Amino acid sequence: MIRDITLGQYYQTDSVVHRLDPRVKLIATLLFICSLFVVNQAAGYVVAVVFLALAIRLSHVPFRFMVRGMRAILFLLVLTFGFNLFLTPGEAVFQVWKLTVTREGITMAVKMAVRLSLLIIGSSVMTLTTTPNNLTDGLERLLKPLQKLRVPVHEIAMMMSIALRFIPILLEETDKIMKAQTARGASFDEGNLLQRAKSMVPLLVPLFISAFRRANDLAMAMEARCYRGGDGRTKMKPLHYEKRDYLTYVVLLAYFAVCIVIGRIMPWGRIF
């Protein structure tokens, strides 16, 4: 039933991208997203696509896993495409009923769709090649300077990793409670919206109770092991940069520089 949903994004395999320091991957993703907005013409997007294709190739993750992430935003993608296509003012190309499609509209719609798709695929490369724990570790380390501003960086990272850890547990719990209530004659997919909402009560109440119970137990277990937040805490596997990480930074900077140059010297506004 519900266990078939794959929420764990991580794809287990061994590749250069997997072995990279999570900080590098976080910054790379950020830079890649920025680069998508720096460039504004076909040449720029070609560079971005080539860069992304290279990263995917190196990650050894089958391409279909990348596309899987696209499915979730397909609706958003179609919506933005439609809005841009029909609502951008400019030189009319043709008309469907009351909607006018303009030259600018086509350009804008295609550009937005390309940007969004690249953005999603780019971030999936990160989540597919980094375990959630590594990701939060990297995030914690990157945000550390904010601690000076009294931002509870460690606590935020800890909450993130606990939340991520609990997703599969709660999914399993949901599956179990659903089965138990089904065994008592409940059904979760019949009737109108109101009836369906009502049928969720026997599922949600036990689920919340169990979530609270687990949270309580976890807090107790953490306290029993003298957890007191981030102060003076050391890591079992501290992050440190290797040669390949520095190399990646260099490649990244080169890529970003190219994007800026393309974005600057080529005229804005038009692609294709």
Add this chain to the structure above:
Amino acid sequence: MALILDHVTYEYGRGTELLVRALNDVNLVIPDGQFIGLIGHTGSGKSTLVQHLNGLLAPTSGHIYYNGEDIHDKDFSRRRLRSKVGLVFQYPEHQLFETDVFTDVCFGPRNLGLDRKETELRAYEALKQVGLPDDCFYQPPFDLSGGQKRRVAIAGVLAMKPEVLVLDEPTAGLDPRGRDEILGLVASIREEQNITVILVSHSMDDVAEYVDRVVVMNKGSVCFDDTPKRVFAHREELETMGLSVPQVTDIMHALKKAGWDVGTDAITIEEAKEEILRRLK
């Protein structure tokens, strides 16, 4: 009139690299009125098996028949089946959700579409059956003790008046007294209503005392299916599966090893006592 499993195989995670065969060609006939102990080590497939009995899981291959009808036929009502085959899950108290005990027990019969009077009558009967004191009926279920909560959850299934009652490790997490109470309760329900009971457990002592028949599961297959006495005669094989025989049987074996001339087929304390007394005469 019986529950029949015909070459049932079930696989988790089909189409991925994580394929696990949880059930492997299981054949069982469960006649009416029998008290069956289903035993197996953690991960032996016993929980997967019981979820097939009321159609929560559909076999990857094979068929399950209830009173001669295939339960996965298109025109077979699985909701009807779920009222006939009552399944009490592990830690059933985790499924309680209503504001008071009585309403919670009404959930099952209400789902069967019974009218209010019948629903409440059944809930009352079920709560009486599990021996819950009257003054607990209108309390929030979360205020009760662990053992009482479990009784309420069992009552929630009993109120549907099942013909087959399946209990998945009903004694898990209870103290010895709670354990004895729940097992005694199951035995008395079975006596009164003459229904089929399937008791899932990994404790031999739990089942030895009550059941007519023991089914032992190992790695998804049924490897013993016989009377308790005959199954527990396979002491070594059970041990290699990570299972044991009842403690008294172990004691009888130890006595024999120490040079006493006793039979080693006793599986309850009562039988062991008789055997030792016979020897001492």
